[in-house]
Amino acid sequence: MSSAISALQKERAAYKPQLPAALKRGAIVSVKEGKSSTSAGDSEKIKTLFPNNFGKPVLTFSKINDDYRLDAPINAGVILSGGQAPGGHNVIAGVFDGIKSAHPDSKLYGFIGGPSGLIDNKFREITAKLIDEYRNTGGFDIIGSGRTKLDSKEQFEKARANCEELGINALVVIGGDDSNTNACLLAEYYLAANAQIRVIGCPKTIDGDLKNAQIETSFGFDTACKVYSELIGNISRDANSAKKYWHFIRLMGRSASHITLECGLQTHPNTCVISEEVAEEKMTLDQITDQMVSVIAQRAEKGMNFGIILIPEGLIEFVPEMKSLIRELNDLIAHESSAMSFLPDDEQKLKFIKTKLTAKNSKLYDSLPKQIQVQLIKDRDPHGNVQVSLIETEKLLIEMIQGKLSKMRKAGEYIGKFSVQTHFLGYEGRCAAPSNFDADYCYSLGYAAAALAVNNRTGYMASVSNLAQPASKWKCGGIPLTMMMNMERRYGSEKPVIKKALVDLKGKPFAKFATNRDVWALETDYVYPGPIQYFGPDSVCGARTMTLMLESE
Ligand code: FBP
Numbered sequence: 433m434s435s436a437i438s439a440l441q442k443e444r445a446a447y448k449p450q451l452p453a454a455l456k457r458g459a460i461v462s463v464k465e466g467k468s469s470t471s472a473g474d475s476e477k478i479k480t481l482f483p484n485n486f487g488k489p490v491l492t493f494s495k496i497n498d499d500y501r502l503d504a505p506i507n508a509g510v511i512l513s514g515g516q517a518p519g520g521h522n523v524i525a526g527v528f529d530g531i532k533s534a535h536p537d538s539k540l541y542g543f544i545g546g547p548s549g550l551i552d553n554k555f556r557e558i559t560a561k562l563i564d565e566y567r568n569t570g571g572f573d574i575i576g577s578g579r580t581k582l583d584s585k586e587q588f589e590k591a592r593a594n595c596e597e598l599g600i601n602a603l604v605v606i607g608g609d610d611s612n613t614n615a616c617l618l619a620e621y622y623l624a625a626n627a628q629i630r631v632i633g634c635p636k637t638i639d640g641d642l643k644n645a646q647i648e649t650s651f652g653f654d655t656a657c658k659v660y661s662e663l664i665g666n667i668s669r670d671a672n673s674a675k676k677y678w679h680f681i682r683l684m685g686r687s688a689s690h691i692t693l694e695c696g697l698q699t700h701p702n703t704c705v706i707s708e709e710v711a712e713e714k715m716t717l718d719q720i721t722d723q724m725v726s727v728i729a730q731r732a733e734k735g736m737n738f739g740i741i742l743i744p745e746g747l748i749e750f751v752p753e754m755k756s757l758i759r760e761l762n763d764l765i766a767h768e769s770s771a772m773s774f775l776p777d778d779e780q781k782l783k784f785i786k787t788k789l790t791a792k793n794s795k796l797y798d799s800l801p802k803q804i805q806v807q808l809i810k811d812r813d814p815h816g817n818v819q820v821s822l823i824e825t826e827k828l829l830i831e832m833i834q835g836k837l838s839k840m841r842k843a844g845e846y847i848g849k850f851s852v853q854t855h856f857l858g859y860e861g862r863c864a865a866p867s868n869f870d871a872d873y874c875y876s877l878g879y880a881a882a883a884l885a886v887n888n889r890t891g892y893m894a895s896v897s898n899l900a901q902p903a904s905k906w907k908c909g910g911i912p913l914t915m916m917m918n919m920e921r922r923y924g925s926e927k928p929v930i931k932k933a934l935v936d937l938k939g940k941p942f943a944k945f946a947t948n949r950d951v952w953a954l955e956t957d958y959v960y961p962g963p964i965q966y967f968g969p970d971s972v973c974g975a976r977t978m979t980l981m982l983e984s985e
Contacts, residue, residue: 444568444865444966449522449875450903452896454493458533459883460500463909466490472644472931473918481928482616484623485891488912490646493883505537508885509555509600512577513546513607513614517636517652519866519874521566521574523606526878528563531602534886541598546578547614550603551587553594568871570655571863579813582614588621595629602630602885604878604894608637608650609916609930610817612893616913616930619891630890632881633913638862640690640979641932646911648899648984651877652862654977655870656684657691658964659861661698664740665960667855668699671738672956677853678728680826682743684858686817688934689744690979693941697978700952700959701740703727706942707750708935714752721832727953728833729840732848736956743829745820745858757793758818759921761808764788766924778806785809804828826854867964868973872903880908900976900984940982 437445454461468487471478479486508531512520524542531538540558543549556562556575566574582588595603605615612633619631635642635649638656643649660683667679681701685691689706696704703724710720724741731739748754764785765772775781782805786794797805807823830852840846866874873896880894892910899906916930935942951957965972 440865440966441569445564447568447871447966449568450872451876451879452906452908453904454495454908455530455876455879455883457495457497457499459530459879459886460496460502460534461493461883461887462496463887464492464494466492469912469915471914471917477919478914478917478928482620482914482917485616485620485912485914488891488914490912490915491884491889491892491910492907493880493909502535502886505535505539506531506601506886507539507541507599508602508604508882509541509543509550509595509598510558510575510604511543511547511550511606512572512575513605513611514577514579515608515637516572516577516862517638517650518570518655518862518864519651519870520572520606520636521569522866522871522874523634523636523651523878523881524558524574525563525567526875526880527604527882528558528878530879530882531886534882541600542575545576546580547582547611548578548580549575550591550594551580551582553597555598568866570865581610583617585621588618591618592622592625592627592629601628602632604632604634604881604885606634606636608639609642609932612642612913613917613929616891616917619913623890630885630888632884632890632910633893634877634881635893638691639685639688640694641685641688641934642930643933644916644931646895646897646915647893648897649977649980651870651874653690653694654873654980655864655867655964656861657694657698657977658867658961659864660691660857661695661961662963663857663860664695664699664701664742665958665962668701668740668958669960671740672958675736675738676849677851678739678741679853679855680741680743680830681855681857682745682824682826684821684861685744685746686820687746687749687932689746690935692742692744693935693945694977694979696742696945697941698959698961699740700948700957701742702731702953703739704742704945704949705744705747706935706945707744707747708937710747711750711752711755712937716753717751717828717832720751721829721836724829725833725836725840728837728850729846729848730954732846734954737849737851740958743826745823745825745856748820748823748825749818753796757789757796758808760789760793761785762812762818763924765809765812781809782806801828801831821858826856830854864964865966868966869976873899876903876906876908880910883908884910900981940985941979944978944982
């Protein structure tokens with residue numbers, strides 16, 4: 433870590449994150465068990481695959497009034513997994529302080545570079561001095577992150593040997609749906625093998641799609657959306673000042689459109705595409721661009737040749753025609769990877785792929801700009817997902833819009849000027865200094881994970897809820913990982929995975945957007961949220977996302 437730190441970082445180091453009342457006396461808590469649980473779907477299959485974890489009860493913590501301590505220290509290991517999200521360092525700080533509160537000689541080890549560090553035994557001890565340098569900072573750089581999938585017996589055994597060597601009896605996996613799926617597989621394996629290693633997950637992802645009836649939001653979503661909304665607000669103000677560009681802004685969110693919807697609610701763009709609606713209405717790329725063209729032409733008639741269009745990065749996978757193409761491509765790439773690896777360049781790979789696709793998909797694939805064709809066959813991530821952050825959907829849409837506008841111009845139906853600027857907002861927000869909400873939430877999640885470990889629970893995700901309220905009213909406990917699982921197709925076969933939460937088209941955030949979007953399309957009603965504030969009035973510093981507030985109404 434650099435020896436030079438910013439003035440803000442210096443002040444933030446002194447910030448004391450708030451904890452729910454249940455954890456205020458330490459990680460030794462009283463644990464209440466609820467009813468036995470089932471899974472999010474395919475319960476018979478999940479039960480067969482996870483016989484040792486399936487059916488566990490939801491746990492709720494409350495404060496004990498003793499200054500009780502464990503007789504022996506607890507050693508924990510922690511892994512950061514997947515994409516960065518603001519607040520990861522505070523989760524680690526929470527785990528550290530939590531296990532120390534239970535026994536001062538407890539130790540915390542951080543595995544380097546994500547799950548692969550656990551397998552390759554690359555770790556560093558998280559000491560008090562080290563963690564103090566990272567409290568309330570953004571990033572995952574204290575130990576790094578990675579996307580290695582943990583699913584083989586060999587990996588589980590290596591991890592076990594490494595943990596046993598360090599005397600680790602609890603592993604905290606900080607990750608998104610895929611990483612928590614890994615955590616569940618690991619918990620199941622260790623229970624079946626009678627290994628004394630508890631496995632606990634924490635809900636991380638800026639995408640906001642790791643949520644359900646029990647988990648209100650994943651950490652990092654709040655901060656990332658605030659950063660993107662600030663930037664969108666700044667771009668909107670520039671657009672409204674210069675009045676000469678249409679800005680196409682693609683926003684991260686690999687699958688669900690929560691980030692785009694939240695940023696839309698915060699900034700009032702002229703158009704905001706929600707992938708889940710596109711899928712529901714079975715919209716084609718043609719229909720999506722027709723809607724954009726209509727807004728562009730109507731604003732041009734009023735002399736407004738500028739505007740803001742938000743596009744979720746996962747859009748392409750939700751357009752039914754593209755979905756079918758991508759599904760076929762995924763299976764092909766999974767099954768033909770060795771044949772493809774011998775092909776010398778993209779040109780040869782495209783030719784090869786086209787001969788293998790069904791006629792309908794081959795025609796569609798051929799109609800796409802070459803750049804997009806190449807981007808669509810790039811390597812999948814280790815979990816079999818298309819790397820949508822590498823696909824420039826906005827450029828595909830712009831090309832189609834330009835074609836339509838020029839036809840309209842020839843027919844005398846469009847008199848405007850269409851100049852564009854493109855942006856992709858993603859990496860800008862993933863390592864921002866956590867907002868006060870994320871700083872508190874993450875610290876509480878880490879502390880709750882420590883409480884699960886101290887109370888000898890495995891196969892759980894740490895949970896902190898009632899988040900629209902002040903932290904003193906937050907509730908905490910554990911949710912069985914199997915409760916969130918269902919079967920999905922990955923890498924060409926059915927796999928148990930934690931179910932992603934897509935935007936609910938019947939939910940309040942979408943309803944609020946749908947009620948206002950027609951006005952936002954034709955008026956210039958932009959809102960400029962400005963930067964995250966860490967010090968100052970609670971109405972600003974303590975503000976939650978609109979999604980969280982609307983969902984908790
Ligand atoms: P997680 O699901 O691991 O939290 O990552 C989310 C994300 O930020 C997506 O929004 C984005 O598509 C992806 O990671 C980018 O991945 P990478 O960091 O590997 O480029």
